[in-house]
Amino acid sequence: MHEVHDQTSIESDIQSVIAAVDAEISLFAHHIESGAEIDIAGDRVYPLASVLKVPVLVEAFRQIGEGRFALDDRFALTVAEKNLPSGVLTFFDDGLQPTLRDLLTLMIIISDNTATDMVMHRLGVGSINRTMRSLGLTEIHVPITIRQIFDDMLLSADPTQDLLELDKQPRKLDGLAFSLGPDNNTGTPRALTRLFTMIYKAEVLDRAACDAMLAILRKQQLNDRLPRYLPPGTPCLHKTGTLGPVRNDSGIIYVNDASHVAVTIFSRSTADIPEDDLIAKREHTTAVDAAFGRIGLLLYDYFQ
Secondary structure, three states, rough: OOOOOOHHHHHHHHHHHHOOOOOOEEEEEOOOOOEEEEOOOOOOOOOOOHHHHHHHHHHHHHHOOOOOOOOOOOOOHHHHHHHHHHEEEEEEHOOOOOOOOHHHHHHHHOOOOHHHHHHHHHHOOOHHHHHHHOOOOOOEEOOOHHHHHHHHOHHHOOOOOOHHHHHHOOOOOOOOHHHHOOOOOOEOOHHHHHHHHHHOOOOOOOOHHHHHHHHHHHHOOOOOOOOOOOOOOOEEEEEEEEEEEEEEEEEEEEEEOOOOEEEEEEEEEOOOOOOOOHHHHHHHHHHHHHHHHHHHHHHHHHOO
């Protein structure tokens, strides 16, 4: 059994990091070996943003296990299924035929939105929620696609539009995309940490399927948050999410062979920065991401 020291100090340290940033930050961490938990508003609901792609990954492997799909199945890329970035498939020629393995990999490691909707359309969006319910994860809701999020918050979600012009568009921050109800893709830090723990322990599907999911998550390219300050070579299997003022990260820090921390940090900016103050806006988002990194390092040190 991993020895866990008094938690008061690390909770105080984490609270100090949170207090220094102009954002509402909630966290739930679970040390897999000892069962120790750190809960800072871990039941607060947030839009999942691209963290929704982890439940999608689980449902894809569930349906693969049932024989509905195979990782080598190929699906044709069409403009009808293209999405605004993040990702790269938006910019590729129609007719490309990535495998399901390719789509799941792109969905996780560069958060490709086109890959995500190509997968969600084939799984059936309702099946994702049903699987979360069956796992007891009643606080995770994934009822809408990425395109539906963009259709709600943008004047136009046309993936063929000039992206520089898109940057000038106002964002609607009070619609469905930011709803905290089950009509939107939402969840709590506790629920997402539980999902990652269940993947690690092969409690969602069989060991081979869970290992395949972990292998994809291990290839993550977007590493500016939880793993930001971890020692080089430290595995952090995780998925970020970004949507307007919401910045999220959820995953597992592999502290060493005998110590693993599942952790989810969700945040919403509370900064009042003028739209035209681009320097202040960028410095603010960098500060929020750095807070994620500081918390990740605190957890890494604590559970060594």
